[in-house]
Amino acid sequence: MTSEKSIERSIDTLQRIYTVIAALAFNEALKRTFLQGGAGGIELDLTRMPELIAFIVTAVPFVHGMNRHLDKTLTTILDDNRRGLFVVLLIDFLVFMAETCILFLLASSVKSEIFFFRLLILLLLVDLVWSFITWPITKSVVWRWAAVNIIAMLVLATIIYAVPFGNPMSRLWILMAVAVVRTAFDYWLAWEFYFPRADQAA
Numbered sequence: 530m531t532s533e534k535s536i537e538r539s540i541d542t543l544q545r546i547y548t549v550i551a552a553l554a555f556n557e558a559l560k561r562t563f564l565q566g567g568a569g570g571i572e573l574d575l576t577r578m579p580e581l582i583a584f585i586v587t588a589v590p591f592v593h594g595m596n597r598h599l600d601k602t603l604t605t606i607l608d609d610n611r612r613g614l615f616v617v618l619l620i621d622f623l624v625f626m627a628e629t630c631i632l633f634l635l636a637s638s639v640k641s642e643i644f645f646f647r648l649l650i651l652l653l654l655v656d657l658v659w660s661f662i663t664w665p666i667t668k669s670v671v672w673r674w675a676a677v678n679i680i681a682m683l684v685l686a687t688i689i690y691a692v693p694f695g696n697p698m699s700r701l702w703i704l705m706a707v708a709v710v711r712t713a714f715d716y717w718l719a720w721e722f723y724f725p726r727a728d729q730a731a
Contacts, residue, residue, distance in 0.1 A: 540599045543622050550629040551592045558584050558636035579701040580639040580646075583708035587649060588632050590712050590723075591656070595625050597723055601666050624659040628652060642697070643689055646704045650685050653678045653711075673718040681711040 562581045563571050602621065631652045638645040657678045660671045667674070684707050694700040716723060 537603065540603055540618070543618065543625065544596060544599055546622075547595060547625045547629040548592065550626075551588060551632060554588060554629070554633040554636040555585075556636075557633065558639050561637065561639050576698060577640055579698075579705035580642070583645070583649065583705045584632075584635050584639060586709050586712040587635070587652070590715050591628060591632065591652075593723060595628075598663070598666060620659075620662060624655065624662075628655055628659075631655065642701060646685055646689060646701075646708075649708065650682050653682050657682075670719040670722045674715070677711055677714050677718060681707060 558581055562577045563573065599621065602618070631648060635645060635648050635652065638648055657675055660667050660674050664671060685704060688700060688704055688707070692700075
């Protein structure tokens with residue numbers, strides 16, 4: 530087996546592991562949102578929707594970004610020595626496992642109201658730190674990610690801790706809107722990272 534093929538298989542293994550956890554997280558979020566307490570019946574309760582929508586619009590770009598990052602990792606370090614490769618992949622593996630575990634906790638907290646959005650802030654913080662640690666791979670978009678995540682965290686924290694709301698549901702829907710806008714700006718500012726042109730490297 531060639532060195533290049535071994536690297537591809539290593540990265541593919543990482544992708545499979547966190548993709549499975551992410552899939553379980555989606556399943557958990559939908560189950561907790563729509564299934565009545567273990568009875569098997571489907572129940573639509575709009576009070577649970579802000580967290581579910583915020584989870585979906587957050588999880589999709591996170592999993593997408595993880596895959597694209599590993600694609601760029603492959604093209605960036607193919608010529609590096611194995612020790613350097615191991616360090617980069619180890620950092621990615623540890624951070625991606627942490628992020629997918631937080632995604633699973635988010636999915637399990639879709640009925641937890643404000644606690645859900647506190648976890649969302651934690652997820653964005655972990656992602657922010659990781660993006661700077663892996664600067665050689667993410668440098669083309671790191672400042673865009675940083676700006677989007679920092680602004681989102683500040684707005685979320687302000688709404689949670691500093692802005693009084695008479696109606697708790699109003700707060701949840703506004704927090705959800707922040708998550709939606711964060712993802713919209715994430716894709717808009719880093720579109721060529723997520724969807725590279727045919728003439729661009731991975």
